Amino acid sequence: xxxxxESGGGLVLAGGSLRLSCAASGRAFSSYAMGxxxxxxxxxxxxxxxxxxxxxxxxxxxxxxxxxxxxSRDNAKNTVLLQMNSLKTEDTAVxxxxxxxxxxxxxxxxxxxxxxxxxxxxxxx
Numbered sequence: 001x002x003x004x005x006e007s008g009g010g011l012v013l014a015g016g017s018l019r020l021s022c023a024a025s026g027r028a029f030s031s032y033a034m035g036x037x038x039x040x041x042x043x044x045x046x047x048x049x050x051x052x053x054x055x056x057x058x059x060x061x062x063x064x065x066x067x068x069x070x071x072s073r074d075n076a077k078n079t080v081l082l083q084m085n086s087l088k089t090e091d092t093a094v095x096x097x098x099x100x101x102x103x104x105x106x107x108x109x110x111x112x113x114x115x116x117x118x119x120x121x122x123x124x125x
Contacts, residue, residue: 002026002114004097009119014089016123020082022097022116030075033100035112036082038093038121045096049082050106060106065091087123094118 008020022034033052039045049071050060059071068087073080080097098112105111 002029002032002099004099004114004116006095006097006116006119009095009121011122011124012087014087014123014125016087017083017085018087018121020084020095020097020119020121022080022082024078024080024099026078029078031102032114033102033104033106034071034073034080035098035100035106036071036080037096037098037109038091039096039118040090040093043093045109047107047109048095051080052102052106054102062107084121087121089123089125091121092123093121095121 003025005023012018035050036048037045038048048062051071051073052058068085070083096118097116099114100112
């Protein structure tokens with residue numbers, strides 16, 4: 001069982017930055033793939049970024065955030081971060097942290113077994 005708690009959301013001007021944090025409780029954090037998703041009003045939840053350690057560390061990004069967002073993890077602290085730079089108004093959404101098995105297809109929402117409660121990110125123009 002893994003419990004996830006996101007923090008770091010807020011209101012920021014377009015072009016600004018935010019860093020989201022996801023704290024995980026439970027054992028064997030390093031054995032999970034960790035992902036970030038977001039959901040805007042009236043839209044489906046979408047994949048943003050994921051990270052997993054399989055021999056070495058792999059990171060994956062949606063095209064919409066590639067080059068602007070960076071995912072990282074600290075297995076010693078059971079934490080995964082999402083650094084968001086050059087934010088745009090279309091980045092406004094509730095952001096969710098998720099955990100799943102190392103072998104899952106990372107971009108698919110249904111493959112993640114554990115979810116946080118979400119944190120609101122609002123980017124104003």
